[in-house]
Amino acid sequence: MNCPSAIPAPADAARGPRQRRSDGPHVRFSVDRAGMTAAMRSDCLSTGAVSRPPRRLRSIIFDTAADDLRRQNILLRGYEMHGASFVELSWSRPADAAGARSTIELRVPSLEVGELLGCSEDLRRQIADRPLEARCIAETERRERMIELADARVRVRFEDGALDYCGRRASFHELELALVEGEEARLWRLAAELARRAPLRCLPTSAAEMALHEMAGEEIRAVKTRRVTLTPRATLDEAIVAMAGACLDHFLANWPALVHSPAPEEAIHQLRVALRRLRAGLGLLRRGVDSEGLRRASGRAKEIAATLGEARNLDVLKDMLADGALAKAKDEPSYYALLDAVECRRAERHAAAKALIAAPETTQFALDLRATLAARDWRPAVAEGEHTLDPAAAGSARVFALRSLDRLHRKAMKKARGLAELTPQQRHGARIAFKKARYGAEFFESLFDSPSRARKYLKRSAALQDALGAANDMAVAADLLRAIGEEQPAAAPASAFAAGWCAHAQEARTADWRRIEKSLKSLEPFWR
Template sequence: MDRQLASSAAAQEATRRALLSRRSGEGPRIRFGTDRAGMTAAARSESLTIGAVSRPTRRIRSIIFDTAVDDLRKQNIQLRGYEMHGAAFVELSWERPSAPGARGSIELRVPTLDVGKMLGFSEPLRRSIADRPLEARSVAETERRERLVERAQTRIAVCFDDGFVECGGRRVNFHEIELQLIEGAEEEFWNVAAELAPRVRARFLPMSEAELALARATGEGVAPAKARRPTLAEGASLDEAIVAALSACLDQFVANWPALQYQAPEEAIHQMRVSLRRLRAGVGMLRRGVASEALETAAARAKEIAATLGAARNLDVLVDMLVAGPLAQANGEPSFYALLDAVERRRIEAHAAVAALIAAPRTTQFVVDLRAALAARNWRAQPGEDGRARLDASAPGSAKQFAIRSLDRLHRRALKKSRDLAALTPEQRHHARIAFKKARYAAEFFESLFDAHAKSRRYLRRTAALQDELGAINDLAVAAELLRDLGASDPDIAPASAFAVGWCAHAREGAATDWKKTEKSLKKLETFWR
């Protein structure tokens, strides 16, 4: 009996230490949103019950403080107070200027969450808000159940949160499950997440409901996220480069999910589409170095998701083009406004399809499965003609070897595709654009391996400019195809549609681009990797 009590006490103490350490930001974490049925299924799942130690249910009241004019938010500072077990704590976190995206934090126990008394603990905080009064911007009440799961020498902290958040006069109920790796293999952590997600029909949450509610209340929304270029050490292995490059693509994809819910989802859709293009280009480039069923599956899923994003993006571009081009010359003709209304209806449907796809469990599964594959380094070296591995992907310096070969090949292919650019058909120019896009993405993936900052910037700037020039021509071709389809589906807007198609054709022919001059500048383009 004494041994059992000692064992139980030791397990509870291990749980307490692990759940306290989760606040330090150690180890990857993931948050899922679900419903009551999903919470029940998760709590009963083998993934989170076998080898698990539970703690008593806790009730937590959490408050985000700021001034009425959002002084703290404008400085990327968050002041959160919370109460549990009759004790009060404050957590102050901020973005580190030296490391964008990384945050520092401190946490203190305080006698009370009374904002007047709480301000006394920090003179810098008072200065940052210019002595304006703090107020509660959002309040969340949570019933939290916690577990520590031990699996294959891996320890994972799990929180089951049921509650509500009130912010800006609006109340939202939530059911969230958060997992964080405390100790052990990252591969095992993501395997647990991948097993759990389909059983609870989970949706990945880049931000909690409390954070989203605060963004709604401030009216600022969530800004779309652009691509982040991976940073690699000069002696990095190809394995490390694969993880860094594809993780950056995945990070950009999920970071744009919250922005879909705000005033300008068009840019979020565009950035998600870019992230998946980069991911697919990366997997395609890697085929000459490694073989991976998991990466191929991820690329196929990315293509499916990108198709829905692309349909919405094309309609966004078409609306802008109609307003700036044909509609500006319509002189109030009603049929042109009817055409714009028809395009807008399709656009609304396309945006709804994107929102439904992002919320769908299969999209969360795509994210989790790819994270698991990257953590497991689920690939093998591609054999050469003699059956031996072309390159040891785990060897130090193998990333640079692979990068030089890949960049040489992609650059030569892009130049070949753009040869005699002025005489190419629109379809051939489109293929040239794709070739330069792949070369540019590869250059961004591997840029940090080479000590040639000025050269790399020139290379990326020029290839991006060419991509934009060719992209504008391609956008006109896509717009014309959409307009023909609209005109065929509704006789009332057919005349306006036909006029707009003609406008697109005229705009393509009258493009100011001097293709011969462009081709000449491309031949002088200096590479940075040799």
């Protein structure tokens, strides 16, 4: 795609100069009408606030019937405010993993389609001269305040409106806090304080963005984690912010897929992965820094992951019964009673997962962690037998990484010794140890100039973790099957058959465990 990186300003000077805008730190929330009222009346958004008169905005998203602009990651939006018309053109490059967008904004005489296309020959080429049409229209009442704090200025927007798209109309209530001046930590502390006073929910994808997905017939897909990149001279402070921030971004990015996808299984999996990575990272940091905020975040992440884990275990069991190893139970007359029982439990656990993500407490968890990271609210930890690190010192991330990766690798290798003779519980312990070693290696990989060795280490440790994970899935499946058999007599014969098959499969893998243990000898640390 040829991104419109140099769209010329219009020749008519009356249309105004081209403007580029850069978004600073901000957070957006979804809220119901009662929550909006509570937020507007809260002391934290009223004290020291200067309010602007309410404004009504009419915004139109334009595209062709074939979605030419959307397919090229281009958004063309026109809006009217105070009797004036503006057009905003923004785009992103698919290769940009951070999802950053470039924006051009122009004042135009009107939102008539011909006027919009007259602004840019390049834009006309993007749509191959096919006609533009209004795809989504938003009518919004916006109230805006400027909060003057002792150490920051924060802009607050309250938006109530309705969207017309695809022949339907949907209302929305959204609130945004944006830092204008001051330290970023102040924004997140304010947001966290507000979340304790009003039922807010973090909004990774706005109502308008969701409407665009629906218009295009696109499924909201689960998102995988992004790679953490650190420089060799990075401080431990910088590493903490990068690691925990990436995990939190991964967690939030999968909220829309959980809520809106007709098949949320992958979103649940990615949410669990995000929280597992976060807990692993915060766990290894305890030898480097001491922080009450990070400890609270780890504890809350564990609670959220437990509910998601119940849903994920049933998703895995359903796949095993429908298409996997346990499909052999189809020969049992009670098989479909078992499958129905699993489906009922899955529906309940999926609903519980969605309710948990929508709960104000989960938004509070995310905001509190953001505030801790922005303020770098920790101090050096005193680790027994190790020299205390200054987390603000240049290169301290690499020093800490060497210590941590050595310790995690040694522990994992020790727990995997004699893999074939270990009990299922001991193999589960080995799996957790290798998971922590792998996540630690992924977090710190960029600090070491050995990409090929790092890839080899990560690939082999992931393969071992997968093998141990598959064995753990069998053990969990057997427990679930026995519980379902006890609760649902009609499903008991198939449940007993499948549980017995799980036990047999576990015992038959001795040769595999010996082969895997032998392969561990070639697992060489890339950081040494």
